[in-house]
Amino acid sequence: MAKLLSADGIxxxxxxxxxxDAPSPVAGPAIYxxxxxLAHRDVLPADSGVWLDVDAEPAEFAEVIPxxxxxxxxxxxxxxxxxxxLAVLLRSRFGFRGELRAAxxxxxxxxxxxxxxxxxxxxxxDDSDLAIARRALEVERTTYQGSVITPEPAYRRxxxx
Numbered sequence: 001m002a003k004l005l006s007a008d009g010i011x012x013x014x015x016x017x018x019x020x021d022a023p024s025p026v027a028g029p030a031i032y033x034x035x036x037x038l039a040h041r042d043v044l045p046a047d048s049g050v051w052l053d054v055d056a057e058p059a060e061f062a063e064v065i066p067x068x069x070x071x072x073x074x075x076x077x078x079x080x081x082x083x084x085x086l087a088v089l090l091r092s093r094f095g096f097r098g099e100l101r102a103a104x105x106x107x108x109x110x111x112x113x114x115x116x117x118x119x120x121x122x123x124x125x126d127d128s129d130l131a132i133a134r135r136a137l138e139v140e141r142t143t144y145q146g147s148v149i150t151p152e153p154a155y156r157r158x159x160x161x
Contacts, residue, residue, distance in 0.1 A: 070100075
C-alpha cells in the first residue's frame with residue numbers, strides 16, 4: 001500500500017484513486033479526476049478529492065476551487081516542474097486552502113521544495129526512503145527567499161533596530 005507523508009507523519013493512503021472511465025462513484029473517501037468530479041459533484045461526498053495533471057489550467061475551474069477539500073497533483077516525471085508552479089498558483093492566485101497533495105513521481109529530495117510551493121502531503125513512490133523524505137521537511141525552517149509558506153523574504157521579516 002502506498003505511503004502518505006504529511007504533518008501527521010507517515011500513514012497509509014486512505015483514499016481510492018478513481019480513473020476517468022469509472023462507471024460510478026466509489027464507496028468511501030476517494031480522489032477523482034477533475035472532469036469526473038465536475039460531472040458527478042452533486043452525488044459525491046463533500047470530502048471527495050480531485051486529482052489534476054501538471055498541465056491543468058486552474059482558471060478553467062476557478063469557481064469550484066474554494067469548494068474542494070483536497071487537490072492532488074500527479075507528477076509524471078520528477079523533472080517536470082509544472083506541478084510546482086500549479087501548486088503556487090492554486091495557493092496564491094486562486095486561494096485554495098484545502099489539502100494539497102503531491103502524487104506520482106515524488107522523490108525524497110524534492111519534498112522540501114514541494115512544501116515551500118504549498119503542498120501539505122506527499123504520496124511517496126514505493127521505492128522511496130520515507131525517513132529521508134520526512135527529514136527533508138525538517139531540514140530548514142528559515143529561508144532567505146519568500147515562498148507560498150512564508151511570503152516575505154528574510155530581509156522584510158527581520159526587525160531592524
